[in-house]
């Protein structure tokens with residue numbers, strides 16, 4: 741199976757990515773049917789263990805959304821395991837150097853390009869029987885830029901063979917740059933950092949992604965030049981929808 745996210749990027753069509761922190765196959769299935777291009781299972785900050793991630797990837801593969809995983813860290817064993825479980829792409833947090841990016845991509849690629857061990861399990865069920873021949877081309881790899889070092893080493897990170905692009909973690913990036921975590925920070929240093937990422941990604945012809953707190957914020961990021969946006973996660977959306985419903989019910 742072709743990875744439609746790669747096609748969308750080549751055609752310059754923005755990718756809207758859902759984000760799951762709730763450990764439930766049922767809520768993954770609901771989110772997957774809402775019209776997202778991709779949905780990411782968050783193993784770093786989501787309340788999700790491997791058994792839940794497996795059921796969530798199974799649920800997502802019954803929807804039109806491409807299943808992705810944000811891994812907890814740059815650990816080849818976990819990266820290989822979620823790919824075996826049918827993730828069609830991996831997002832790796834805290835990539836600060838070209839060497840870390842190379843190690844991340846190597847875990848996602850079978851030899852001779854990388855060091856991924858063979859045992860594609862659900863990869864075959866989601867990707868098809870020719871998965872072993874095409875996985876190296878189809879698996880999406882996004883390195884998170886969310887440290888001062890990662891920002892400084894951005895060009896070298898973007899030069900990594902096989903890396904499809906970067907994804908800004910705005911909370912961590914603003915925390916390290918400005919001293920406070922904010923996904924929509926207007927601090928000048930943060931604005932400059934975000935502009936740098938967009939500019940360098942366009943120069944290197946790599947995907948620029950970012951986490952956002954709402955659909956409106958995501959639309960602004962697309963207008964700014966981002967290709968891949970996440971308009972908040974399931975928890976934020978559930979909370980917001982509840983607050984809005986309660987306020988309407990109370991007549992305020």
Ligand code: 3PY
Nearest residue numbers: 886909910911912951
């Ligand atoms: C961040 O904002 O730091 C993230 O990792 C987004 O989830």
Ligand code: MG
Nearest residue numbers: 886909911912
């Ligand atoms: Mg982060």
